[in-house]
Amino acid sequence: MATQTKPVLYGYFRSSCSWRVRIAFALKGIEYDQVPVNLIKDGGQQLKEQYKALNPMQQVPAVEIDGITLSQSLAVIQYIDETRPGPRLLPTDPKARAQVRIISDLIASGIQPLQNLYVLQKIGAEKVQWAQHFINRGFQALEPILKQISGKYCVGDEISMADICLVPQVYNAERFKVDVEQYPTIKRLNETLLETEAFKKEPEQSDPPNTSKVHLIFVSSYCGCFPD
Amino acid sequence: MATQTKPVLYGYFRSSCSWRVRIAFALKGIEYDQVPVNLIKDGGQQLKEQYKALNPMQQVPAVEIDGITLSQSLAVIQYIDETRPGPRLLPTDPKARAQVRIISDLIASGIQPLQNLYVLQKIGAEKVQWAQHFINRGFQALEPILKQISGKYCVGDEISMADICLVPQVYNAERFKVDVEQYPTIKRLNETLLETEAFKKEPEQSDPPNTSKVHLIFVSSYCGCFPD
Structure with a gap:
């Protein structure tokens, strides 16, 4: 295992799935290199063959770590949690772990995939209403769940993967002008x-200022991933 | 913990997410009761307030187990795996676990949510082409990943959660007339x-013959879940 080598995160500053992984690295105190994959520029840099070799799904993030390449943000986060010291991103109690995964999957399978750029481009003119519909539908389910099980954070009083999923999704909701005031528990948890330092968003610019390694610059014409 | 009480699975025979949980129970040799929640009949029984209390997302499956109610099929499967003996549904090696989760999430977040009944009803006339597009897009990513890492099964030579996700998704692909011959590794693994007995599908009927507990009969007029 090349654990002495810093992990490399291929991501995009506006991708909520990339942001999840950045939060996880920050919470664990793991240093990593970032390679920006601009999902807008050049028609979508994630569609280049060079990137497809890293993640055949042509989405960000992808992470090179310990000699392997991972994709799918929740798989990455759980791998980090299972192999790195630092605060646990999933609790040890199986019931609490299940609650963390229910919230994470509700967002990662039930909301985010339906409001990412690729899908919205296919929807066309109605895209804002479409995104609002699916975010509201998910938040209407999430609010009573979180009202019941949250403490200071989504599941009790420890930060977990559920929180890592929540904050980028609320950011997306606000971008699509969803009225988050309707969801007081979600709003309170997000605030x-x-x-917390680990949850702060990078500035709104195409190449984040803390990029320390840039070796993936290419051009393509199809935008097929999740820059929401 | 009421582990002496059999778990109760609220599901629908045609829901691929319910099917995942049935496979997991079968692989673990866990006896359970089933409550059919018919996603078509009465406009969708999952939309009744009684069911919404079990799963605010108004989707199947929901599982009552150990005194709690779980939703989100991958959260349920991992809870079962972490609390029950029997064959492991996720391997012990962290890298292999990550591979299992990458495949599972690629299907559960990257394909299935985009081709479930609720979404297709919103798409309208173009729904078959829409479903085919997203299944093909996912399978085009899955095929090279599985070609690289599969053994007898999706990840090596042990059945895992990845296989539990694959088979119902291939079934959906065939229902939508996706040409699975294009994906020889997916086809081979599915076959x-x-x-394996645990992967056999229930007969195509609204109430499965092995239903042993039916106490959820209600009427509603909105179909908001995942009967794909």
């Missing part, structure tokens, strides 16, 4: 989490 | 898995 609490944003006070 | 191998279907030879």
